Amino acid sequence: MILFSYLLMSGVTTGALYALVALGLVVVNKATGVINFAQGEFFMFSGFVAWVLHVQLGLNYAVTFLFTIAIGFGLGALTDRIAFRPIAKADVVSLVLATVGIAFVLKGIARVLWGGKGDYLSFPSITSPDPITVFGLMVIPQQLAVLAGTIVILILFAAFFRLTRAGKMMQATADNAKAAVLVGIQTDKIYTLAFGTGAAIAAAAAVLTAPITLLYPDLGFPIFLKGFAAAVMGGLMSLPGAVLGGVILGVAESLAGGYIHSSVMELSPFIVIMIVLVFRPNGLFGFQTSRRV
């Protein structure tokens, strides 16, 4: 029971990370119809930026957090300008390959800048590293911080979509881009905003989880892949679906690692997603949309 609760807790924490990455992917996909393959690299790169700000320049955690999110937003907006806007009408294969290219450029830059400094860079934890007991469950404080941070981000995000003008314009564009243009929404700006927001979420996730994941240039892709899997579970269009998908994958991974073998951990999300895709090709919560010819 102690093992189970521990695994569940760490699974939910990892799941929260996947959920945030998936959320960023879904925001971009809803607006533009593209999966941004550089999302994981945004995460990795923002983590390193936060490390520079916090560890090398000695800024405090809150300031680091805000700066990193701003830089993440900039990276996302830049990706939109470079790899999406000029070719927005191209086929999915080209668009995806362009984001794959961006991902590799970022990974290469990170390797040149920070790759030589040991295998991993560790990011200091804002909380004490000793486990504490909450309601009889043993948890590591940083996990609670990650969970709390994720919940705050989710609430802010929902509020942004429901309450702000920009959020409503994003929803309108996602719903029907042509109609959005007709009512005077500048969809180009919405696309930039979507890419920026997606990357900013990845940056926030990076600052929250860097103390747990540690930092290395190859960190991005596995995280992207699991976020992608989580987003697919939700049908690529549903924000709550993406969050739920992330938590399911995180818990599945953690339980497989604890009860089967630790090496199965990396594999389990892919097995889960393969099974999901075989039986529900549009995701667990996806629904069959009318076929576009």
Added chain:
Amino acid sequence: MAPFRRRNVLLVLLAIAIIVPPFANYYYLFVANLVAIYVLLAIGLNILVGYTGQLAFANAAMFGIGAYATGLLQVRLGWSFWLAFPVGGVIAAAVGLAISLPALRLKGLYLALSTLAFAQATQWVFLHWDAVTFGAGGFKTPPLSFDPLPISKPLGLYYLSLLLAVVLFLFAQNLVASRVGRAFIALRDSDFAAESLGVDLLRYKALAFGVSGFYAGIAGGLNSALLNFVAPEGFDLFQMVLQKAMIVVGGLGSIVGSLLGAGIIVILLEVLREVKGLQEIVFGALLVIFVLFMRGGLVGLLKRKVRGWEEPLRLVSRRVRPKQSETSQTAARTEKADS
């Protein structure tokens, strides 16, 4: 006549590829051999991604399956290379067919995810199934000998690779210009339209995956013999991006483009071998630049600037008999998409 037309250029390249290597040093021979292997990989991937339009990311894994199958059949079962190598190619083709089964229901981004997941799972098997695959450290394959032919191993392997590259190049050229190739292109441009014209989506998608898997498997077998060594890291994500960069730089939906792309990327790879970060930056940037500014790749440029570089699809569509309205429509579409 155009002196730089495609056939002339390719024949000159082939003549150079046949005559020069016996006089080249081992390193250049190695690089030339690598080019031949990557030409196979790029052609296979281009058939699947460029012609059939499937957003698949499992080609590096297929490459690995071919290499592991060829290597393990020799090491574990004591087979000779000459038996293990073709069987390795067939195994990769079979795996390609097998993964196409779930993929037949999926498309676009869902297909991308399922093939990525498959590639990660393959990596995992290479790394963790120690009892068979020797785990993370990889394994050495037995030395290859060309007895009784009086030829050294590097040179023999080079000519073998070249022969296979030429034969499979010609096969691919004919395949994409055939009824099958036109079905691939039709299903890339619009699968519903293709289906309504009577193209059996299931069959042609599976075929594209199988052919692409076979090319990658053959390339994997040759690669294991070239390096005398097989290890998981050769078939990772970087390998996948390398292959994607080849077909994008050379030209999506062009067999000759695959050849050009493979040559250029392998040479760049060797030039930049010292710094992995720099390789990633350059290949990533090449992908972005070519997608943005030169969607047709180098071949697109050559088609516009040099006379005699048009793809043979045009010739085929002229030959189509008028009573086959189905194929001529597809061919017309093909021609439009290709020009």
